[in-house]
Amino acid sequence: MQQVKAVVARAEGAPVEVVTINVPDPGPGEAVVKIQACGVCHTDLHYRQGGINDEFPFLLGHEASGVVEAVGEGVTDVAPGDFVVLNWRAVCGECRACKRGELQYCFNTHNAKQKMTLEDGTELSPALGIGAFAEKTLVAAGQCTKVDPAARPAAVGLLGCGVMAGIGAAINTGAVTRGKSVAVIGCGGVGVAAIAGSALAGASPIIAVDIDAQKLEAAKKLGATHTIDSSTEDVVARVKEICGEVYDGAEGADVVIEAVGRPETWEQAFYARDLAGTVVLVGVPTPDMKVPQLPLIDVFGRGGALKSSWYGDCLPTRDFPMLVDLYQQGRLDLDAFVTEEIGIDDVEAAFEKMHHGNVLRSVVVL
Ligand code: APR
Ligand code: ZN
């Protein structure tokens, strides 16, 4: 066991605190990772506000990279000294999804079995089974994906959550390729990642939609060819117009990605889609939201697919090393997502800044 500094949310809505925690030595199948960088995600704030569950105290942080310090019995995929990006999809290899070869849908992902605790022994709930606003954390070895050690920790750690969700929503779930048109509604961290992923796949046009002009500027830097300010413009009409100029007769975009998580924007996505097109819902709705009342004939008549994307349908062992390599080659600008590097004491201030239009990600660097 060892003691390290970490960011903990003790009670609903209370500001987070930097405290000393106990990190057990890794048991069978586990690893201790020395954290180098961890992005501040909305989900961390949701935990702090009691919006995920009430298993306080939470050890926050989950978009992270670091170096494996020690591994437990039976761990062969990673070794001390490996540079890794942490993931929350450590696949089991045995559930019905894994057995049919669809590991990206694993229904039985796992985390470390042992618990990290406060100094008084109170068990911590690590955010998404990771808990990486900490000098060191204990995870399941399968949550560690080895990537190019020359890569910048603050940038590649972001693949651990929001950026992967966005890129994967486009490439994995939406099957965006060359020759397809894409519209992305909501250009926060997830939405602009979907734009970057679409650009990487060679899609055109790539239309960014947001109500905030600053977000649309960020979207352009990451590959949007067109922007729509939906606070003043009609999204469905504009998407149809832009795609119709490129593809004769197009009634919308081939793939529309909803990265807000609201019924109104999902409905816009539904109607901004070309015939036989795909809607991808990657924004996370709240439990009270309902599917908009749509004529069933519109669902039938437009054909195509209405999909949801959890974690960008990613398979970390397949996607993380590939995306880090593309970053290293200058083909995927992960640096653009890092608005600022902050210290472990600055997480609460970073939560405040989330509401400002000019912050994609604050990243804690240790
Ligand atoms: N139309 C278009 N854009 C909107 C609308 C709207 N009606 N309402 C909000 N937005 C924009 C915001 O201006 C912001 O740019 O959606 C974006 C949301 O971005 P963030 O709040 O930064 O969230 P992000 O981290 O990108 O996550 C997006 O995915 O992971 C989930 O919980 C997360 O539901 C959230 C979504
Ligand atoms: Zn499985």
Ligand code: ZN
């Ligand atoms: Zn996250």
